[in-house]
Amino acid sequence: MRQQFARRSQVLAGALLLVALAIIVQMTRIQNSPEAAIFRQQAENYAYEWRTFYPNRGEIYDRNGRLLAGQVTVYEVGVDLINVKDPHAIAFAVSETLDLDYTQTLDVIQNPPEGISYIVLADFVEASKAQYLQEVKKALQAQATAGTSGGLTGLQFKSHPMRSYPENALGSNILGFVNREGKGYFGVEENYDNLLAGNPVKVLVPTDPNKAIEIPHVPDGTTLILTINRDLQAAAEDILDASLVEYGALDGVIAIMNPSNGEVLAIATSRRMDLNKFWNYGVVYDNATDFNPAISKTYEPGSVIKILTMAAALDSGTVTPNTTYLDTGSV
Numbered sequence: 512m513r514q515q516f517a518r519r520s521q522v523l524a525g526a527l528l529l530v531a532l533a534i535i536v537q538m539t540r541i542q543n544s545p546e547a548a549i550f551r552q553q554a555e556n557y558a559y560e561w562r563t564f565y566p567n568r569g570e571i572y573d574r575n576g577r578l579l580a581g582q583v584t585v586y587e588v589g590v591d592l593i594n595v596k597d598p599h600a601i602a603f604a605v606s607e608t609l610d611l612d613y614t615q616t617l618d619v620i621q622n623p624p625e626g627i628s629y630i631v632l633a634d635f636v637e638a639s640k641a642q643y644l645q646e647v648k649k650a651l652q653a654q655a656t657a658g659t660s661g662g663l664t665g666l667q668f669k670s671h672p673m674r675s676y677p678e679n680a681l682g683s684n685i686l687g688f689v690n691r692e693g694k695g696y697f698g699v700e701e702n703y704d705n706l707l708a709g710n711p712v713k714v715l716v717p718t719d720p721n722k723a724i725e726i727p728h729v730p731d732g733t734t735l736i737l738t739i740n741r742d743l744q745a746a747a748e749d750i751l752d753a754s755l756v757e758y759g760a761l762d763g764v765i766a767i768m769n770p771s772n773g774e775v776l777a778i779a780t781s782r783r784m785d786l787n788k789f790w791n792y793g794v795v796y797d798n799a800t801d802f803n804p805a806i807s808k809t810y811e812p813g814s815v816i817k818i819l820t821m822a823a824a825l826d827s828g829t830v831t832p833n834t835t836y837l838d839t840g841s842v
Contacts, residue, residue: 562716566709567672569732571686571699573741574776580686580700580786583675586641589631590620591665600662604647608640609633629667635691641668676786682744684780684803685737688789696789697802699735706733738774743767747779755781764805778805 571580588609590601602617609632616632623630645668652661674689687698695704709732747765755763765779780803784795800807824830 560716561713563711563713564729565693565711566729567731568674568689568693569707569709569734571707572734572736573739573744574737575741576736577741578677579682579737579739579741581675581677582672584638584670585634585673586636586638587631587634587669587671588636588641588644589629589667589669591667592620592623592628592630593665594660595620595665596660597662597664600651601666604644604663605632605666608644609636635673638670641670644668678741679785679787680783681741681748682739682778683783683786684805685739685744685778686786687802688786688792690789697799699737703733703735707735708732738769738776739778740776744777744779747777748783751779751781762804766805778803780804 567582570578570582573579588605595601598617598620602613602620605611606613606616611633619630619632644663644666648661648663648666651663655661673691674693676683676686676688683698685698687696687700687702689695689700693708695701695707700707709730712729747767751763751765754760760781762781764781765777766775767777768775782795782801784791796802821830825832
């Protein structure tokens, strides 16, 4: 009886071994088949994607290292429509914090264009406001019943840099500005736009977040140090503003240069704008030549040319400091 049971066990074990060997052989055959190679290639194709990385724009400093143009972090606030649980809560929180219309915000969330899964509610949002919304989102999630979603589930935040001018309108005619698309207009920002903007890099990056280490580092744009002296620029602008009031002039320009090497130390103009609010350009200026008239408008030398005429006469020996001239009033 025992021998018969032992034989049956051996036969069963042998059969199971054969089945296991057959499975292993089949798995090996499948893994090495042409079809498997095609599937592996398709997996590799979806493991990476082409992405363009844009560098941070280069900073601009005065001759003493005072920052005139830099970067600040702002946020894009959007909604993942697939994961939204309470559109009313999102519309209320966003409209109250970002000064948006509640009804319009709610309509955008509830009636998005067909085929859209993510929609932007606001962009270039200050970091403090975005962080406040993030804290509210976390607080609501913590208060939610276990296994359920908080009221702001679906609200998303994406950080990105924005051009910033810490001195606001100081030297605006020299610096120029950068618009929301990252293009420089007027002044240094436009003239050196390619250097400041840097070179975007398009590379294959892994879609697996665990391989984020493979994402390349993109060098920042070129940093520029100007010959401008920030304090001298501020003083020139103050003097010009006071002179316009004192003499009742409409416009004026003050240019200060180092005569030994031609370095421009300051250029003050009467019309200036807060570069952080570049969209007011049309309100401040009538046309492009008004932005920096010191270099864009014609200037009649007038009596200033007399200095050069006398200098040339002294250099050539035509006159001396003791030479006299009788002015009869006729030309």
